[in-house]
Amino acid sequence: MITIVTLILATGVGVVVSLGFPDLVIMPLAAALAVIGLGLLVIAKRAHGLGLIIPGAMLAALLAGVTITMPPTMNDSMLYRVGPTQPANVRLYGEQETMDITTMEISEDERWQIELDHAELELIIPADQNIVVEASYDNSMLTLPKGIFSGSGHASTEQIVDEVRPTLVIEIFANESQLWVSAS
Amino acid sequence: MKRRPSLPAIIWGSAFIVIAALSGLRQFGVLTTMTFWGVLAPLGLIVVGALGLVLSSNGDKNH
Structure with missing residues (x-):
């Protein structure tokens, strides 16, 4: 009985939290997992709670996977918006940043360098301009539009919408860091 | 006789x-991914170890 009530409660809390935080995928899952955890502590006096441990373990695995692949929600102080003419040779050490270059207009071929050292960067690129991201990474994790890369190596992503227009090449060197690239 | 609470349920629930x-x-950027895994990986090992201890002590009682 406690198992069923806990599972219904976890689902309900997950739905309510998802309504409260519509943009956050992690929060409803975390809230549901916390309810299952509390249910297990209650049920521990009577039973082993296998009916809660199995769905809880599955939810925890899902939550861990989502936590890796989704960038954190940045507050305003972490946002780094690049203006129309601002160069972006950036070095981040031990920081979490979002770099939003969607408002930037690429007027000539350019090459930027971004160095990440124990840092996390969410890079939002404009979907309607030519942008190439070339990354060299060491003990890092990269989430690019074409896939997830982890460990050490090289990865790149090309977005060429019009070959006549100029292209921005962003070179990224990542050491023990995490990078998310998305087009908007 | 008073029944003892289930240790596996307490361990899993707490985890x-x-x-x-x-x-x-x-999610809110308080922890970095590296810190997240830095805490989660040892926690996972502790949970597995604790469960192993609980299960082996239950096995000893049955003999």
Whole structure:
């Protein structure tokens, strides 16, 4: 009985939290997992709670996977918006940043360098301009539009919408860091 | 006779609550991914170790 009530409660809390935080995928899952955890502590006096441990373990695995692949929600102080003419040779050490270059207009071929050292960067690129991201990474994790890369190596992503227009090449060197690239 | 609470249920329940809390902190950028895994990986080992101890002590009682 406690198992069923806990599972219904976890689902309900997950739905309510998802309504409260519509943009956050992690929060409803975390809230549901916390309810299952509390249910297990209650049920521990009577039973082993296998009916809660199995769905809880599955939810925890899902939550861990989502936590890796989704960038954190940045507050305003972490946002780094690049203006129309601002160069972006950036070095981040031990920081979490979002770099939003969607408002930037690429007027000539350019090459930027971004160095990440124990840092996390969410890079939002404009979907309607030519942008190439070339990354060299060491003990890092990269989430690019074409896939997830982890460990050490090289990865790149090309977005060429019009070959006549100029292209921005962003070179990224990542050491023990995490990078998310998305087009908007 | 008073029944003892189930240790596996307490261990799993506590682990789920900690994982949920860590994920929440990660979502809001309080923890980095590296810190998240730095806490979660040892926690996972502790949970597995504790469960192993509980299960082996239960096995000893049955003999």
